[in-house]
Amino acid sequence: MGGSKDKSGGLGRALVRKHNQMVQQSKEKGHALRLQQRKFLESVTDISDIDAVVEQAEEAALLYSAENPAPTLRIDLDGSSVTTEETRRLQKEEEALHASSLRVPRRPPWNSRMSAEELDVNERQAFLVWRRSLARLEENERLVITPFEKNIDIWRQLWRVLERSDLLVMVVDARDPLFYRCPDLEAYAREIDEHKRTLLLVNKADLLPLAERKKWAEYFKSNGILFIFWSAKSASAVLEGKSLSKKWEEEESAQESIYSDIDAKIYGRDELLARLQTEAKAIVSSRKDSTEMETPGASNSLDSTSEPTTSEHVVVGFVGYPNVGKSSTINAVVGGKRTGVTSTPGKTKHFQTLIISEELILCDCPGLVFPSFSSSRYEMIASGVLPVDRMTEHREAVQVVANNVPRHLLEKIYNIKLPKPKPYELQSRPPTAAELLRAYCLSRGHVSSSGLPDETRAARQILKDYIDGKIPHFKLPPETDVEGDKTEKENENARSDDESDECESDEEEESSLSSAAGFSEQNLKHVLDDLESFELSGAVFSNKAAAAGRNKKVQSSKTKNHKKPQRKKDRSWRVGNDDGDGMPIVKVFQKPAVNWAGIRAST
Numbered sequence: 001m002g003g004s005k006d007k008s009g010g011l012g013r014a015l016v017r018k019h020n021q022m023v024q025q026s027k028e029k030g031h032a033l034r035l036q037q038r039k040f041l042e043s044v045t046d047i048s049d050i051d052a053v054v055e056q057a058e059e060a061a062l063l064y065s066a067e068n069p070a071p072t073l074r075i076d077l078d079g080s081s082v083t084t085e086e087t088r089r090l091q092k093e094e095e096a097l098h099a100s101s102l103r104v105p106r107r108p109p110w111n112s113r114m115s116a117e118e119l120d121v122n123e124r125q126a127f128l129v130w131r132r133s134l135a136r137l138e139e140n141e142r143l144v145i146t147p148f149e150k151n152i153d154i155w156r157q158l159w160r161v162l163e164r165s166d167l168l169v170m171v172v173d174a175r176d177p178l179f180y181r182c183p184d185l186e187a188y189a190r191e192i193d194e195h196k197r198t199l200l201l202v203n204k205a206d207l208l209p210l211a212e213r214k215k216w217a218e219y220f221k222s223n224g225i226l227f228i229f230w231s232a233k234s235a236s237a238v239l240e241g242k243s244l245s246k247k248w249e250e251e252e253s254a255q256e257s258i259y260s261d262i263d264a265k266i267y268g269r270d271e272l273l274a275r276l277q278t279e280a281k282a283i284v285s286s287r288k289d290s291t292e293m294e295t296p297g298a299s300n301s302l303d304s305t306s307e308p309t310t311s312e313h314v315v316v317g318f319v320g321y322p323n324v325g326k327s328s329t330i331n332a333v334v335g336g337k338r339t340g341v342t343s344t345p346g347k348t349k350h351f352q353t354l355i356i357s358e359e360l361i362l363c364d365c366p367g368l369v370f371p372s373f374s375s376s377r378y379e380m381i382a383s384g385v386l387p388v389d390r391m392t393e394h395r396e397a398v399q400v401v402a403n404n405v406p407r408h409l410l411e412k413i414y415n416i417k418l419p420k421p422k423p424y425e426l427q428s429r430p431p432t433a434a435e436l437l438r439a440y441c442l443s444r445g446h447v448s449s450s451g452l453p454d455e456t457r458a459a460r461q462i463l464k465d466y467i468d469g470k471i472p473h474f475k476l477p478p479e480t481d482v483e484g485d486k487t488e489k490e491n492e493n494a495r496s497d498d499e500s501d502e503c504e505s506d507e508e509e510e511s512s513l514s515s516a517a518g519f520s521e522q523n524l525k526h527v528l529d530d531l532e533s534f535e536l537s538g539a540v541f542s543n544k545a546a547a548a549g550r551n552k553k554v555q556s557s558k559t560k561n562h563k564k565p566q567r568k569k570d571r572s573w574r575v576g577n578d579d580g581d582g583m584p585i586v587k588v589f590q591k592p593a594v595n596w597a598g599i600r601a602s603t
């Protein structure tokens with residue numbers, strides 16, 4: 001008995017040991033997986049740290065070989081003096097010539113019988129070919145490709161969203177919609193399935209005055225672009241029952257009466273949902289019709305990569321550059337906080353599937369920086385696409401702000417005095433970044449430890465204000481001439497009718513919501529509040545001021561380290577495996593937040 005007890009005890013212990021071992025192993029596995037996932041979902045647009053340098057070097061070894069040598073750096077030693085305009089003209093010509101080569105990477109054909117490894121190898125191979133083609137383009141000395149997403153796993157997220165979606169919603173920033181539009185992505189969606197369509201969701205429309213929305217609406221219509229003006233910010237405010245500024249409400253009602261029949265109006269949440277559903281349904285039914293007409297097996301050649309919807313629901317995928325407001329839009333549409341929103345680009349890492357109703361599913365894709373010729377790295381920082389906090393060339397990025405915003409407006413917003421151009425300079429020239437940064441530091445007493453103006457701190461704040469809309473700016477459609485003049489004129493107009501705004505909601509909400517007419521009192525309020533905390537505003541920069549600035553810095557350093565608490569993401573997700581294609585997906589189930597009967601009745 002005793003022996004058997006010993007034996008069973010031994011067995012029991014062995015079982016417990018085995019169990020513990022398994023637990024430990026699965027913990028390690030899970031940890032490794034988490035590490036792996038964390039690693040591959042980091043957006044890579046630049047080489048900013050040592051790990052990335054090593055990784056890039058490993059990748060470069062794959063990218064370049066004897067057959068595909070690395071581009072050589074060419075130095076112009078003959079001293080030929082080509083003017084800047086001439087260089088720019090030649091560059092533009094070259095860009096137009098190679099525009100079709102600047103493509104979004106395509107997912108190689110696949111089917112459900114392929115193993116995860118096979119799929120992985122194929123995708124990596126195709127991605128490498130794509131990277132090589134872009135590297136070859138960069139050999140052309142007249143072409144500059146701005147930073148773009150180089151992490152295959154982020155592109156994989158996009159591929160899956162594209163395949164799943166019936167309707168693709170490309171979210172763009174209303175202040176410069178074409179900067180954020182990627183026509184090749186629209187073409188790719190049609191390659192996957194000719195019935196897929198793309199809708200341009202022109203978000204942050206609260207930052208674009210009504211008259212400009214009208215111009216853009218005409219441009220989109222004349223170019224056959226499906227679009228909607230939208231403001232995730234104002235939609236969420238309405239949802240939360242927050243009072244908007246008087247000005248915003250007046251603007252809205254003016255819009256209702258003047259533009260009720262045209263497309264310049266900003267959609268409400270229910271209208272947006274209804275429109276998305278209608279568009280997606282039209283796609284599904286046209287696909288159904290054509291499938292019925294086609295003989296089996298005669299469908300398009302890329303069927304292996306496509307998963308058209310066969311069930312009752314339609315899928316709408318949200319794609320776009322980082323920071324354009326995809327997550328804010330989803331949150332506003334779903335009616336609650338489902339995805340994290342910050343002003344730092346690249347927050348969304350995994351695509352998320354949100355079941356809105358039995359009929360409508362939304363997919364939120366991580367933001368992607370598409371390859372482009374047209375913009376500089378600095379424009380990308382100023383557009384919020386590349387993170388401000390990682391920027392090193394702050395003067396170049398601030399120059400974008402100085403070039404796009406009228407001098408007097410900058411002076412008014414920040415209550416600063418910018419130095420006038422010298423008599424021998426063009427009087428209409430914009431302020432230089434150095435002038436703007438120094439004037440800003442001077443007014444606020446921002447001094448670095450070396451005793452010089454703290455330009456980095458000033459640059460970060462100015463760029464954040466520019467991205468958040470506190471410094472008004474916007475582009476007009478290409479056909480509209482004298483862009484700068486118009487912007488200035490509009491800002492001028494906006495200023496003149498900028499009357500006392502009454503805001504009942506909290507301060508932070510106010511400042512961004514009430515900027516519907518380009519530049520508003522709220523923009524000024526933010527800056528004035530900021531100014532109030534500095535006794536030095538407008539003072540002549542002196543050692544005293546610098547010392548005062550330093551003291552302030554010391555005094556405020558305690559409170560400065562207090563980070564604004566980050567809102568927690570909703571974690572009611574269900575994580576599972578994708579349909580055998582090796583990718584984890586996150587699903588969020590959400591009770592319908594809208595009165596569907598009401599929507600159906602109104603459509």
Ligand SMILES: Nc1nc2c(ncn2[C@@H]2O[C@H](COP(=O)(O)OP(=O)(O)OP(=O)(O)O)[C@@H](O)[C@H]2O)c(=O)[nH]1
Pocket residue numbers: 203204205206207230231232233234320321322323324325326327328329340341342343344345346347348365366367368468469512
């Ligand atoms: N004024 C204004 N700001 C907005 C609007 N929508 C979003 N924003 C702001 O834009 C910033 C980025 O919003 P997100 O929703 O995180 O953008 P995203 O496209 O999901 O960003 P990624 O996660 O990087 O892909 C946040 O600071 C938002 O508050 C809008 O309609 N109007």
